[in-house]
Amino acid sequence: MAESAVASVVRAFGTLAAEEAAFLRGVHADADLLRAELRRMQCFLRDADARRRAGGRDGARLTNWVVDVRAAAYDAENALGEADYLARRRRLRLGFSGALVWCADVAALHTFVVNIRRVRARIREISDGAVAYEIADLGETTTVSADLQEQEEVIPYDLSWNSADSNLVVGFHEERNNIFRELMNHKICQICVISVVGMAGSGKSTLARKIYSDPRVKQHFHSSSWISVSEKYRFLDLIKDIARRIMGITRKNIFKEEKKDQEGEGAISDGDTNIAGRLKEVAIEELENMGEEDVKELLREFLAHRRFLVVLDDVWKSNSYSKINRILGVLPDVNNGSRIILTTRDMDVPKHVARMKSIHEKKLLNERESWELLEKMSFPEYQNVSSANRSHLMPIGKKLAVKCKGLPLALVVLGGYLSRNLDYDIWSGLVDNLDWEARKNDEPVWNIIARSYNDLPNHQLKSCFLYVASFPEDHVIRVAKLCKLMISKGFVPHRSNRTMEDTAREYIKELAQRCMLQTVERSKWHGSIKSVVLHDVLREWGIAEARREGLFNIWSNPTDSEAPSDSITAYRIALHNFVGCAEINVAMPKLRTLLVFFMLPAVSVLCRLKFLRVLDLYGLKALKLLPSGIGNLIHLRYLLEKCGSGLVGIPSSASDLLNLQTLDARGSTVKSLPRLFWNIPTLRHMFLSEVNHWVPPEVRCLGSLQTLYLCEVSMFRDVKSYVSHKQRSRAISANYSIARRNEKIWAAFLRSLEQMEQAVLLHLESWEVGRRRGSGSRIRGQVFSAELISSISRHRHLQVLELAGRWKHGDSQLSKLPHGLKKLKLIGSELNEDPMPLLGVLPNLVVLVLEDNAFKWNSMTCDAGGFPRLRHLTIDGIKSVESWNVEAGAFPSLTHLNLISSFTGLSLPPLGLLHVTSLKTLLLKRHTWNGSTTSSSNVSKLEEMGCKVIIR
Numbered sequence: 001m002a003e004s005a006v007a008s009v010v011r012a013f014g015t016l017a018a019e020e021a022a023f024l025r026g027v028h029a030d031a032d033l034l035r036a037e038l039r040r041m042q043c044f045l046r047d048a049d050a051r052r053r054a055g056g057r058d059g060a061r062l063t064n065w066v067v068d069v070r071a072a073a074y075d076a077e078n079a080l081g082e083a084d085y086l087a088r089r090r091r092l093r094l095g096f097s098g099a100l101v102w103c104a105d106v107a108a109l110h111t112f113v114v115n116i117r118r119v120r121a122r123i124r125e126i127s128d129g130a131v132a133y134e135i136a137d138l139g140e141t142t143t144v145s146a147d148l149q150e151q152e153e154v155i156p157y158d159l160s161w162n163s164a165d166s167n168l169v170v171g172f173h174e175e176r177n178n179i180f181r182e183l184m185n186h187k188i189c190q191i192c193v194i195s196v197v198g199m200a201g202s203g204k205s206t207l208a209r210k211i212y213s214d215p216r217v218k219q220h221f222h223s224s225s226w227i228s229v230s231e232k233y234r235f236l237d238l239i240k241d242i243a244r245r246i247m248g249i250t251r252k253n254i255f256k257e258e259k260k261d262q263e264g265e266g267a268i269s270d271g272d273t274n275i276a277g278r279l280k281e282v283a284i285e286e287l288e289n290m291g292e293e294d295v296k297e298l299l300r301e302f303l304a305h306r307r308f309l310v311v312l313d314d315v316w317k318s319n320s321y322s323k324i325n326r327i328l329g330v331l332p333d334v335n336n337g338s339r340i341i342l343t344t345r346d347m348d349v350p351k352h353v354a355r356m357k358s359i360h361e362k363k364l365l366n367e368r369e370s371w372e373l374l375e376k377m378s379f380p381e382y383q384n385v386s387s388a389n390r391s392h393l394m395p396i397g398k399k400l401a402v403k404c405k406g407l408p409l410a411l412v413v414l415g416g417y418l419s420r421n422l423d424y425d426i427w428s429g430l431v432d433n434l435d436w437e438a439r440k441n442d443e444p445v446w447n448i449i450a451r452s453y454n455d456l457p458n459h460q461l462k463s464c465f466l467y468v469a470s471f472p473e474d475h476v477i478r479v480a481k482l483c484k485l486m487i488s489k490g491f492v493p494h495r496s497n498r499t500m501e502d503t504a505r506e507y508i509k510e511l512a513q514r515c516m517l518q519t520v521e522r523s524k525w526h527g528s529i530k531s532v533v534l535h536d537v538l539r540e541w542g543i544a545e546a547r548r549e550g551l552f553n554i555w556s557n558p559t560d561s562e563a564p565s566d567s568i569t570a571y572r573i574a575l576h577n578f579v580g581c582a583e584i585n586v587a588m589p590k591l592r593t594l595l596v597f598f599m600l601p602a603v604s605v606l607c608r609l610k611f612l613r614v615l616d617l618y619g620l621k622a623l624k625l626l627p628s629g630i631g632n633l634i635h636l637r638y639l640l641e642k643c644g645s646g647l648v649g650i651p652s653s654a655s656d657l658l659n660l661q662t663l664d665a666r667g668s669t670v671k672s673l674p675r676l677f678w679n680i681p682t683l684r685h686m687f688l689s690e691v692n693h694w695v696p697p698e699v700r701c702l703g704s705l706q707t708l709y710l711c712e713v714s715m716f717r718d719v720k721s722y723v724s725h726k727q728r729s730r731a732i733s734a735n736y737s738i739a740r741r742n743e744k745i746w747a748a749f750l751r752s753l754e755q756m757e758q759a760v761l762l763h764l765e766s767w768e769v770g771r772r773r774g775s776g777s778r779i780r781g782q783v784f785s786a787e788l789i790s791s792i793s794r795h796r797h798l799q800v801l802e803l804a805g806r807w808k809h810g811d812s813q814l815s816k817l818p819h820g821l822k823k824l825k826l827i828g829s830e831l832n833e834d835p836m837p838l839l840g841v842l843p844n845l846v847v848l849v850l851e852d853n854a855f856k857w858n859s860m861t862c863d864a865g866g867f868p869r870l871r872h873l874t875i876d877g878i879k880s881v882e883s884w885n886v887e888a889g890a891f892p893s894l895t896h897l898n899l900i901s902s903f904t905g906l907s908l909p910p911l912g913l914l915h916v917t918s919l920k921t922l923l924l925k926r927h928t929w930n931g932s933t934t935s936s937s938n939v940s941k942l943e944e945m946g947c948k949v950i951i952r
Contacts, residue, residue, distance in 0.1 A: 030116045031083075034076055037123045041069060065126065067550060072122045074571065074590065078611050078635070079115040081659070085634045086112075088658045088681060170376070170408070171369035172207050175360060179211055182358055183309070183339050184220055191333040195342045195350030198362025200537050201409030201445050204343040205313050207362065211341070212311050215950065221339075222306040223247070228474030231316045232576070235323070239295050239330050240287055246310065247302050249287055300332050308338045314474060314536060315344040321352035328355055364406030371401040373408060377415020377515065378422075385422060396427045403431065409537055410445040416515030417452040449541045452516060463491045463551065464507050465516055468534050469542030470552045470574040472597050476520050476531050479508055481640075484662045484685060488614050488637035489593065501706065508532065524847055524872045524896065552593065592635075607632050614638045625649045631656035637682075640664040650674060658682065665689065666709070709763040759795050764788075765804035765827075789813040796820060806830045814838040823847040831855035840866025840890070852877040862912070864889035876900040886912025891919075898923040907935045909949075914941055925952045 048062050175196075182194055198204045211217060212226060225246035229238065243249065290298070310331060315324060328340065333355075342350060350359045365373065374397060379385045397418070404410040418427065430451075456462050464486055471477055483504035486492050492500045492507070505528065511517045512529055516538060520531040534542065546552050552572035572593035593614040594606075606615065607629035615633070618640060626641070631653025638661060648671045654660075655676035664687040673688070685707040764784070783806045792801065793816040804827035807813060814831075815838050817824070822844055826835075834857045839848065846869055858880055864887040867873075871893055881903045894916050899908060900923070908924055922942060924934065939949050 030113055030120070031080065034116055034120050034123070037120060037127070038073065038076065041073075041123065041127070045069060063548075068122075068126050070550060070571075072119055072126060074592070074611075075122070076116070076119045079112055079119065081635050083112045085658055089656075169203075169206060169210055170373040171363075171365045172203065172210065175207060175362065176211060179207075179341075179360060180214070180217075183211070183217060186337060188356075189335040189337055190356050191331070191335075191338045191340065193328065193340045193342055193350070193353045193355050193357045195344065195353070195357060195359045196362055197344055197347050197350060197359060199407075200345055201407050201535070202362045202364060203408040204345075204362050206408070208311055208313060208341050208343050212309070215948070217309065219950070219952075220307070221309040223303070224309040224311075226311045226313065228313045229315045229327075230473045230576075235326065236292050236295070238327065239292070239299070240290070242310065242330065243287060243295055243299055243302075246299075246308060296330055299330055303332050303338075304334060305336075306338075307336045309341070310339075311341045311343075313343050315342055315349055316346075321349070324349065324352070325354045328353065365408060365411070366406065367398075367402055370404060370406055370411055371398050374401045374404070374411045374415050374418075377412055378418040380419055380513075383419065383422075389422065392424060393422065393427055396424065396431065399431050400427065404448075407445060409535060410448055412515045413445060413452055413538070414448045416513065417448070417455055420455065420514065445537055446541055449516075449538055452514060453541075453545070456514075460491050460493065461507055461510060463489075464504075465511055466542050466546040466549065466551050467491070468511075468517065468532075469539045469546055470554060470572070470595060471534070472576050473536060473539060474533060475597075476533050478531050479505065479529050481664075482508060482532070484638060485614060485616070487684075488661055499706070505529075606630070609633065611635055616640045626651055626654065628653060630654055633657065635659055637661045641668060650677070652676075655679065661685065663687065705759060707761045708759060709761070760797055761800040761802075762792065762795075762798060763800075763802040783807070786813055789816050792816075793818050799823065801825070802827075804828055817842065819843055821845055823849075825849040825851070826854040827851045829854045831857070833857050834860050836860055836862050836866070843868060845870050847872045849874045850876070850878055853880075854878060856880045859883045859885070861885045861887070862890040863887055865892075866890045867892075867894070869893050872896045872898075874898040874900070875902050878902040879904045882906060884910045884912065886910060886915060888912075888915040891916045894918055895920045896923075897921070898925070900925040907938075909935060909938050909942060911935075911938060914938065914945070917945060919945070919947045921948045921950070923950045923952070925950075 045066065048066055051062060179194055179196070182188075182192065196204045196208055209226075212224065218224065223246050225242060227238070227242055227245065287295070287298075308331070312327065331338070331340065340355075342353070344350065347359075347361070350357055375394075378393075378397060379390060400414065400418075401411065404414060421427075453462060453465065456465065467486070467489070468477065468482070483492075483501050486504045486507070487500045492504045494500060495503055508517065508529060512519050512532060517532040518535060519529050520533050522528065523530050543554065550571070552574060554574045554576055571590060572595075573591060574595040574597065576597050589609075590611055591609045592611055594609065594612060595614070595616045595618070597618055606612070607627045610632060612633050613635050615636060615638065625648065628651045630636075630651060634656065636657050637659055639657070640662070641664070648669060650665075650670060650673055652674045655674045658680055659682055660680050661682050662685040663683070664685070666687045666689045668689065670688055682704060684704050686705065687707070687709040689709075784803060789807070790813075792798065795818055798818050798820060800823045801817070801821055802823075802825040807829050814835055817839075819842060821842055824839070824842070824845060824847070826849070828851070830853055833855070835850075835855050839845070840863055845867065848867075848870060851874075855878065860881050860883070862885070866887075867890060870891060873891075873894060873896070875898070877900070879902060882905055884903065884906060890912075895918055897913070897919060909922060913919065913922070919942065934951065939951075942949055
């Protein structure tokens with residue numbers, strides 16, 4: 001929206017650092033005048049926006065006026081960004097190289113002044129238009145400045161662990177029980193398609209999700225997968241998605257050759273029959289390169305002896321019946337009780353399923369159920385609404401519940417709005433103003449969505465909500481990623497005493513509490529929201545509103561890019577299923593955001609988009625190297641290349657991205673990183689999964705870094721020669737030399753680590769890879785020095801620490817871990833003593849994960865009073881422990897305990913766990929592989945205490 005664009009520019013004027021003043025002498029005067037003009041324009045925009053929404057004969061003219069304001073604001077921000085960039089570059093280029101660019105910089109500053117004055121003239125013309133349209137200056141009627149309003153807290157409620165999520169279930173009991181019985185019916189061995197049919201917003205997906213996530217269902221089926229079927233999809237991509245999800249394929253190979261006398265995930269036990277065998281190794285890169293027949297064969301092989309459950313969510317009628325049956329045909333029927341759940345809005349879809357089927361029509365809620373749901377959403381527990389106020393509002397609330405006509409989504413969204421407006425006059429006014437007849441696309445919830453959207457307290461929240469709608473249908477969005485995108489786009493203002501990431505998370509919490517976003521997953525260690533999804537109906541409304549606001553456009557096929565120039569304002573583009581187009585239309589010189597969710601065959605055009613701020617190549621495939629001219633994108637804030645595209649190099653010009661805040665290259669093996677890349681002063685988040693042969697330089701500018709995710713892998717030749725039997729002896733000698741070289745690498749890294757004062761998360765992996773005669777691949781962690789731990793101990797902001805690699809003198813270093821840690825993960829540490837007494841004194845630790853020989857001691861003791869705040873403990877692959885003593889008073893807050901492939905010869909669960917009265921869930925997985933036994937007595941006692949014990 002235009003107000004968001006103008007506000008972003010006004011804030012940008014305030015970020016010119018004081019040390020840049022000398023360099024920008026003579027520029028500030030013109031910039032300050034432009035800032036004043038833009039601040040005044042913000043006040044006009046509020047009136048224009050209100051009148052435009054109200055409709056009327058001036059609606060089209062007002063829309064054009066707002067478009068002009070947005071264009072002028074972006075031109076101003078671009079000019080300001082270039083001046084800011086020149087100042088930063090000058091500070092980094094010292095000595096002779098800095099002198100060489102002085103003349104060029106002076107010329108560029110002259111261009112900046114010319115551009116600023118041109119924009120000021122354009123703003124004055126637009127202001128004259130405001131007078132002509134009789135647009136009021138709303139700033140004259142208030143005593144609070146725009147800047148002050150932006151600094152005000154907009155989140156008045158604390159969204160705690162116990163806050164109700166927007167997918168609350170009411171009235172589904174009978175339907176859920178009926179479907180559950182069909183899923184678990186052992187008498188029906190043939191594969192069966194269970195369809196849930198209902199109108200948009202009736203709760204089909206919520207019902208299916210509750211069934212899918214039920215622990216009994218998870219335990220009954222060997223494999224399960226949830227697949228969202230978009231209206232437009234490519235068949236090959238969809239079946240690859242099914243394979244990836246149902247087989248759990250990641251970048252690492254997931255299948256192992258299992259012994260026939262073992263039972264576990266690779267060998268399924270069905271009744272009294274052990275089914276095991278050799279399953280080939282598959283990595284995500286191999287799956288991406290497979291054709292249709294290869295994927296079908298892979299699925300048939302994997303599912304041949306597995307009882308599986310697949311949910312196909314939101315199947316559209318436009319997906320022809322032959323296409324639907326083609327999807328179903330990929331899943332084999334081996335008469336073992338496998339099931340498919342299908343949700344759809346159209347009754348004709350399940351009727352044409354060419355398999356055994358069962359159809360359930362989703363009923364709407366009755367009046368009692370409607371009020372029950374609306375009441376829970378309108379009066380959440382954390383608000384502590386007085387009984388008198390609740391009683392006063394209940395009669396009018398029941399009338400509003402009837403107005404929603406039993407539609408769960410309408411009740412949920414309306415409840416989110418009412419929870420923020422607990423006023424009788426507002427509630428009673430809605431009874432007459434909710435116009436169900438004036439609805440869009442026959443969706444009765446659109447009117448409520450519009451009211452909830454308009455009730456958002458500021459334009460930043462509105463922009464954030466609309467931005468989420470640019471993601472594909474049913475796309476689960478990580479909150480961490482969404483926060484970085486929001487910051488990169490300027491939606492999040494600076495506030496004192498908090499990071500922009502904290503403010504962005506508050507915005508997402510607010511939208512979730514208002515039921516405009518659905519919570520998918522919460523953090524195990526502090527209950528914050530980890531991922532969200534936007535309901536289809538809210539997304540449809542958001543896309544329509546975003547088009548009206550000019551916030552973004554979605555292209556799903558090449559013809560979308562051929563739309564007339566006057567119908568598309570190409571500032572932000574999201575590509576969905578965009579195939580067959582050689583390159584983006586070059587007639588988009590002002591493009592600021594490009595989101596690629598599926599294949600884009602050519603990327604040469606990227607370097608022409610000089611005003612690009614966000615470049616998200618999430619779905620880009622077969623990209624080996626970023627364009628050499630990527631450094632020309634001087635405004636770029638966010639660069640993501642993910643999803644296993646095979647990226648192997650980042651060009652040296654990337655070091656010129658002096659505004660870059662986030663680089664996310666997880667999923668790719670980068671062979672090299674430019675030496676000067678670390679000197680980018682704005683870098684806040686750095687994610688690199690695998691980097692070969694790089695040496696961290698001395699770092700001067702890492703004060704803004706908050707997240708560092710690195711994995712250093714000692715690969716000395718390509719994979720094919722690496723696994724060659726002829727090269728075994730050479731591999732061993734090469735590993736030794738690389739290990740010595742890594743000592744120097746980590747020494748250099750330690751010097752740079754000292755400057756990461758704002759680091760919140762630190763993830764480091766260091767592996768050496770080799771082969772031993774007569775055995776398979778051997779992966780062992782390389783040594784982390786004692787100096788590394790000492791350096792980490794001085795980071796007072798560090799909350800998450802994940803280390804994969806061996807520790808040098810590690811036992812004595814545990815006491816040096818920072819006491820502010822909330823999550824600690826140790827993999828392959830090979831500690832030679834019991835670490836629990838020292839780890840137990842960390843006062844803020846909430847999550848602890850010990851994996852793959854994190855320690856090699858034969859006993860483990862958890863002292864009384866130890867781990868005072870620990871809630872989640874996972875022990876995986878710790879096979880040396882023969883005795884485990886849990887003293888009374890240990891783990892006073894522990895709720896979840898996972899014991900996986902650990903504790904040889906030990907009876908599980910240990911007797912000491914009976915002291916842990918807070919324990920809610922205990923998972924014992926694959927413990928019989930190690931000779932461990934299960935204590936039925938202790939299991940029964942834990943269950944009597946209210947603990948759910950899951951044995952797999």
